[in-house]
Amino acid sequence: AAKLSPEKLLCQLRDRVNVTMIQGSDGPFDTSEWQQYLPGKSLNETVGRLGRCAVVSSAGSLKSSHLGQEIDSHDAVLRFNGAPIRGFQEDVGQKTTIRLVNSQLVTVEEQQFLREALYNTGILIVWDPAPYHAEIHEWYRKPDYNFFESYKSYRSIHPEQPFYILNPKMQWQLWDILQENSLEHIQPNPPSSGMLGIVIMMTLCDEVDVYEFLPSKRQTDVCHYYQKFHDRACTMGAYHPLLFEKNLVKHINQGTDEDIYTHGKVTLPGFRNVHC
């Protein structure tokens, strides 16, 4: 497969990756029971039009980065899973507009998820690794993690907090583009939360700065900025096609290599500003 130019690749992402949240009109969620749980407003209505946005990876290389102020200067900030703020503001900032969590966290770590104050700020979005190009009905019958009951519990405890379920079609539309633009065969596992979050923000914002997804000079085997755990697979990928995601993001970066090296920063256009 020949690699597309950055401009063409951006057009493919804009036109083929359909970023939507599950709505009450989507079967099998079109029941009166589900109507009580799914948010009434769309994500677009909830966030409004966003200008400059930041996506903060959870990488260990954020430690001692002093990027907090720069990150908080954005109109909106997206974070992942259980990535904390308290005690790390200097490096990762304190604003959280959206938190994207995987279904494993919501299910396996349900008690923490329901209790920890960390999750009560901003808009929550959960995603689940659905079978390849499965219809919503098929996915609903066999999700990777059955997070639906935990989702309902959370909604009952925090009915005012917007909490969306990502339409699972998006991950495979994105995966297809990753595969088409890679020379190697990619295992059919869904993209990481990081890559999904980047594309979600590209649909909502005019411009997206991504921090420490492409590692800076601080690159380390320490998995997360908030833990002492070492594992190179966190940065390079094992289950998720992380290396391919990072190559693609590098290809469409509109910022400088210097910004990557010093700040781990990549700048991407929002899809509104992509003209095909």
Ligand code: NCC
């Ligand atoms: O680690 P995780 O990811 O929560 O990180 C969020 C995103 O940041 C980017 N990242 C992270 C670490 C690193 N050294 N380099 C990076 O680039 C990645 O883009 C990553 O997606 C996930 O994607 O949802 C993941 O979730 C964890 C875990 O489930 C959650 O943290 C909840 O505890 C997965 N780890 C395990 O299952 C052990 C991880 O594989 C993927």
